[in-house]
Ligand SMILES: Nc1ncnc2c1ncn2[C@@H]1O[C@H](COP(=O)(O)OP(=O)(O)OP(=O)(O)O)[C@@H](O)[C@H]1O
């Protein structure tokens with residue numbers, strides 16, 4: 510159900526970052542639903558250029574962002590933001606948020622959205638404690654992934670962060686940064702790993718991703734070889 514936002518509403522920008530190797534309907538549905546259900550003024554998909562935390566991507570950031578552009582064609586509700594490619598070098602979310610804050614000033618609400626799998630490694634992200642000084646975080650639970658229990662030594666910083674910053678939907682529109690929300694939202698059970706594996710084994714990933722993206726993959730003969738992280 511769409512939630513009604515009262516009090517003084519600020520302009521709100523949401524970002525959905527990813528490797529998008531390749532983009533699929535799981536990403537696209539999630540981004541659209543978050544924009545609609547949480548009432549963001551803008552939702553941008555943000556392809557990462559050179560992720561330092563994983564062995565994939567298997568294909569260049571140019572190909573990954575071109576596939577995203579095709580997937581978003583004709584959709585007014587989602588935008589593509591190529592700033593991480595333009596910046597070049599290693600991609601860190603904190604740099605992107607600092608850049609956006611510099612451009613937008615302090616009055617716009619910024620929210621970075623992610624799946625629960627991403628949250629579980631947040632305490633290893635570059636300058637992770639700065640993230641909530643720049644933006645809100647919205648985390649969507651993902652099938653097969655659970656919050657760690659209180660005994661987990663490794664995840665203690667994360668659990669403390671959750672306890673300190675836990676917010677409500679209205680906070681995303683009345684404050685400009687600093688709140689962390691967990692959302693239980695349906696997620697299509699699709700992963701880019703699954704799509705790469707299907708292609709590599711000669712099977713079709715049709716109906717898991719937009720047909721324009723599938724055509725691009727076929728035209729450029731992408732994903733026929735295993736990427737380092739997929740072996
Ligand atoms: N099916 C899905 N539905 C909604 N969100 C997803 C889905 N798959 C991934 N995400 C989220 O999208 C963001 C970008 O994910 P990413 O580009 O790594 O996709 P992925 O399918 O998980 O890829 P891979 O299998 O290569 O790890 C992450 O925050 C992740 O949690």
Ligand SMILES: O=C(O)c1ccc[n+]([C@@H]2O[C@H](COP(=O)([O-])O)[C@@H](O)[C@H]2O)c1
Pocket residue numbers: 525526527528529555557560562563600601602603623627633634635
């Ligand atoms: O900044 C970091 O150190 C960092 C570490 C891991 C992931 N991220 C970001 O989290 C988003 C999802 O990452 P991924 O690997 O699931 O595609 C994407 O925008 C990444 O740039 C960022």
